[in-house]
Amino acid sequence: xTVKPGRPGSRLEPEPVxxxxxxxxxxxxxxATTLLFATVGIMRMPKAAVLPSPSKKFRVTLPETLAPGxxxxxxxxxxxxxxxxxxxxxxxxxxxxxxxIVHATADGFECPCHGSVxxxxxxxxxxxxxTALSWVKVSSNGGTVVVDEGATVSPGTKVxx
Amino acid sequence: xxxxRPTALGRFAHDLRExxxxxxxxALRTGAPTTDRTRSTFVFNNVFLHLHAVRxxxxxxxxxxxxxxxxAAVAAFLITLVTGILLMFYYKPYPDVAYESMKDIHFxxxxxxxxxNVHRWxxxxxxxxxxxxxxxxxxxxxxxxxxxxxxxIGIALLVTTLGLSFTGYLLPWDQLAYWAITIxxxxxxxxxxxxxxxxxxxxxxxGGLQRLLLLGSDTVGEEALIRFYLLHVMVLPLIAAxxxxxxxxxxxxxxxxxxxxxxxxxxxxAEGTYPVFTExxxxxxxxxxxxxxxxxxxxxxxxxxIPSMPHLFYAELAVLMLTLFICLALALVSxxxxxxxxxxxxxxxxxxxxxxxxxxxELVAFSAFMGGIGIPMIVLIGLGLIPYxxxxxxxxxxxxxxxxxxxxxxxxxxxxxxxxxxxxxFAIRYGWLREWFPAIPQxxxxxxxxxxxLTAVYAAYSLWLVRRYNSSRAxxxxxxxxxxxxxxxxxIIGTYFxxxxxxxxxxxxxxxxx
Numbered sequence: 001x002t003v004k005p006g007r008p009g010s011r012l013e014p015e016p017v018x019x020x021x022x023x024x025x026x027x028x029x030x031x032a033t034t035l036l037f038a039t040v041g042i043m044r045m046p047k048a049a050v051l052p053s054p055s056k057k058f059r060v061t062l063p064e065t066l067a068p069g070x071x072x073x074x075x076x077x078x079x080x081x082x083x084x085x086x087x088x089x090x091x092x093x094x095x096x097x098x099x100x101i102v103h104a105t106a107d108g109f110e111c112p113c114h115g116s117v118x119x120x121x122x123x124x125x126x127x128x129x130x131t132a133l134s135w136v137k138v139s140s141n142g143g144t145v146v147v148d149e150g151a152t153v154s155p156g157t158k159v160x161x
Numbered sequence: 162x163x164x165x166r167p168t169a170l171g172r173f174a175h176d177l178r179e180x181x182x183x184x185x186x187x188a189l190r191t192g193a194p195t196t197d198r199t200r201s202t203f204v205f206n207n208v209f210l211h212l213h214a215v216r217x218x219x220x221x222x223x224x225x226x227x228x229x230x231x232x233a234a235v236a237a238f239l240i241t242l243v244t245g246i247l248l249m250f251y252y253k254p255y256p257d258v259a260y261e262s263m264k265d266i267h268f269x270x271x272x273x274x275x276x277x278n279v280h281r282w283x284x285x286x287x288x289x290x291x292x293x294x295x296x297x298x299x300x301x302x303x304x305x306x307x308x309x310x311x312x313x314i315g316i317a318l319l320v321t322t323l324g325l326s327f328t329g330y331l332l333p334w335d336q337l338a339y340w341a342i343t344i345x346x347x348x349x350x351x352x353x354x355x356x357x358x359x360x361x362x363x364x365x366x367x368g369g370l371q372r373l374l375l376l377g378s379d380t381v382g383e384e385a386l387i388r389f390y391l392l393h394v395m396v397l398p399l400i401a402a403x404x405x406x407x408x409x410x411x412x413x414x415x416x417x418x419x420x421x422x423x424x425x426x427x428x429x430x431a432e433g434t435y436p437v438f439t440e441x442x443x444x445x446x447x448x449x450x451x452x453x454x455x456x457x458x459x460x461x462x463x464x465x466x467i468p469s470m471p472h473l474f475y476a477e478l479a480v481l482m483l484t485l486f487i488c489l490a491l492a493l494v495s496x497x498x499x500x501x502x503x504x505x506x507x508x509x510x511x512x513x514x515x516x517x518x519x520x521x522x523e524l525v526a527f528s529a530f531m532g533g534i535g536i537p538m539i540v541l542i543g544l545g546l547i548p549y550x551x552x553x554x555x556x557x558x559x560x561x562x563x564x565x566x567x568x569x570x571x572x573x574x575x576x577x578x579x580x581x582x583x584x585x586x587f588a589i590r591y592g593w594l595r596e597w598f599p600a601i602p603q604x605x606x607x608x609x610x611x612x613x614x615l616t617a618v619y620a621a622y623s624l625w626l627v628r629r630y631n632s633s634r635a636x637x638x639x640x641x642x643x644x645x646x647x648x649x650x651x652x653i654i655g656t657y658f659x660x661x662x663x664x665x666x667x668x669x670x671x672x673x674x675x
Contacts, residue, residue, distance in 0.1 A: 051378050075506075076505075098529055101505075112509070113344065113512045115526060126595050128528055128532075130607075131357060
């Protein structure tokens, strides 16, 4: 920065900003803004666009012996399937609190991680879970049931199968 | 060229014989540190040592000043660095393969199990020592001017240390690792607790973005493992090393360790110290005009100081060896845990994090967002603001210095322990809002849960003490003590009294068989 001659002042006092230094400041701010946007652009790379997760749709045959209200969890899937007189329905068993797998009990579901308890329709009864377990879309296809874990439906949606 | 060795061959033989001595001399550059002058040049001519001052105040070398905690933290970091590099020779960051390589390290690799134990114990020790170091800096009011910003760097180092620990225990890809990633990633996603309740998640979803960035996918798998591996072995150690450099540099530039104003009177005269300058050091004044602010000694010689070489360095080496000894001893008697291979369908029951996160786990068992993000952020912001709110002078450099002193800290400990135990007991015995009013909106539980109530009680208590003692230092002493006590209570409950489904049990012997 330039100092105007003849102006008294101490070395310890900040110097005034001459008019032409505004241009310098402007370029500094431009640089800072550029770097900020560059950082945002860089963050695009770690934010995956294609998610390498397995297909969420699967086909399953319910066991003949499945009693009404009894949960059937297909191996390797985080969805519990039920059958009663009104039809077939599916409830996600991923806890809405922190993602642990809940297990079905006689009265509903219980989470082993932080003690959330859900009713048979997935509603929160106690514990830290913020929302009810979601109901998952099922469709009937001949003798089998097609479950789409990626699609949720409103609670109470049952499908005749 | 020496006159008595006229031939080139003679000189060659002579120089060859002399070369070991010359290598030693040139390495030291100014000769052995045997006089005050060479002791000084030994320090400031050495790239590794020159972060130290050439002379150290006698106060800084007292055991009671620091208990060597800062150096112990560095020592633990160095031990994890060495053992970590050794573990990287065999570790393969890919699901299932990672678990097998851990088995190899444990059972096949020569000294693999021992190195892993040392790595794990050094990491645990580092967490403990960093927390104690912070408590030391706080209770001796070492954060006060001109060291305010270094306190913030210290907080960043605490967070980095916890981050290193967290990313570290995910790597074995056992049950603990898998469910820790799952829970950790969902805590990162927990701002959805708020955005869902407000109904704006569709357009504004910081929680989902954080989870996506951490996992690189919408499920926990190979993408997540490689990201945590990268954070653990590259990103976080680099950040830690950078922050540590700044931290040490500022300790030096802010005038060394904190000392009480009347330090010379407290120490009294000692043998072996003597005035360094025999006449007034005129040059320092000129320097003071350029180097603004406080330098360690302006206008007088470095009285009451002794050469850093050997006094400070030997003390540091002693702390390093003690830390190493503790890690090795613990590694010999206790193995680092390795559970079964990760199973995405069956969470452990109870699924417990390592001890230093069990206090947080106890809090997230009330509300994911408040326990995992809200309250930790409040605590960190509170800690960071302390030096800017406490601008008093009384008690700097003294243990529990400030209005109230040790009796205040003792009362705050009693209050901190009691209120944490009372609130926890109440929540364990009677449940919380959801049990009484099942239809209650989630936002109410997020705002009012045992964690936030405890935080509010602590804040109210310390505000009351600010008024009573007419001093913000008194409030800071109370608040810091209360939070430490709350952390201890929550950690103990999470560690010893929580069983399957996170229910309360007096002892693991009472856990239901299953």
